[in-house]
Amino acid sequence: MAPRYAASAIADTAGYERTLARVSTLLAPEHAALEIGCGTGASALRLASRCGRLLATDSSPAMIAMARQRWRAQPSAQLSFAVADAQAALQENAGGYHRVLAFNVLHLVDDLDAVLSAAARALAPGGLLISKTPCVREMNLLVARIAVPIARMLGAAPPVQVFDEAQLLAGMRATGLKPIIVERHGTRRKDFRAFVVARRA
Template sequence: MMNAMSDARFWDRTSRRYARSAIADRAGYERTLERAAALLGADHRVLELGCGTGTTALRLAGGVQSYLATDISPGMIGIAEERRAEAGAAPALSFRAATAEEIAAEAGRFDVVLGFNYLHLVRDLPGTLRSVQALLAEDGIFISKTPCLGDMNPLLRWVLLPAMRALGLAPHVTSFRLEELEAQMEAARLEIRAVEWHATKGGDDRPFIVARRVSR
């Protein structure tokens, strides 16, 4: 609980700065939105985990039955609510401060669960993926895109990120390689159907993954 609370405090502190930051690869982001939207249907119940300040939710919620966007940080959710009010956005959209584990403990299932720039920030990757599997309806899909830090420059993993965390300038992050992430998904009964690369600038260590819930 203390870890979750400290994570939430970090994102609360940085929420306004995060909201002002520019998307580094706009074309890559648009490609991700296009692919995600193509997988959403008008009758789908959608859950987004780690929605931040709601940028993606505001773009995707218009074409589905319901869209619940969640984040661990009440500060992030507060900004997302402000943006929704300004945009007069989709009545299907709602925001809530919550974790995957909290939502999974409640009744109700989702046709699609989204997690963009999310999985590398959770402290218990296997547990979170099990929660995602529990959140999905039969044959539901999980769509994720997250940095695989284990495939990135070791200097970033072992020097820069620890130094930034020590100064309170970076959140907790979990390092894994793509092959490790794929194995964890399969272990959680999430069958990988597609792995794509959407970056248009430099290398791409943020795989876009589509996985389907399997019962056994």
């Protein structure tokens, strides 16, 4: 799926730019940051200059290969890429990150509670989890209850966690993360992607 993903256009470019601008205000040169589920590295390449160090990870070797190819075209000393699933990446340097970035990935992990717990442990005290997540339960019922399960059964889509914003926030609070920013950045129709920033207590 990596080549198809890399070639796909951003559905809401204005909303994406709004998110990147918002994230940029939460990063600083003294920050060590980790991104999980970075895909082909598009967001990491845009945000790396705002950090002291950014390690961008994805479980797909094909995605990381494409990310590194992009990096060679516009190298950044602050940015590096690695193949790792979300939990492995988060457990590698417990307490060592000021920021953990998770864009369009929390609905795809096998165990959301475990990943949120690992994110809390990966953050230094006061560190931020910065996320943007499709809340699948808020989508059209046909999509959430019929289309997604059928696509999973046919192998045409990865496993998808079905939750809404309230459930996502509750999951964060249960793992010691305090949501401090909850926004929607979409500019087209109903926006079901929740932008949530949560602080480690």
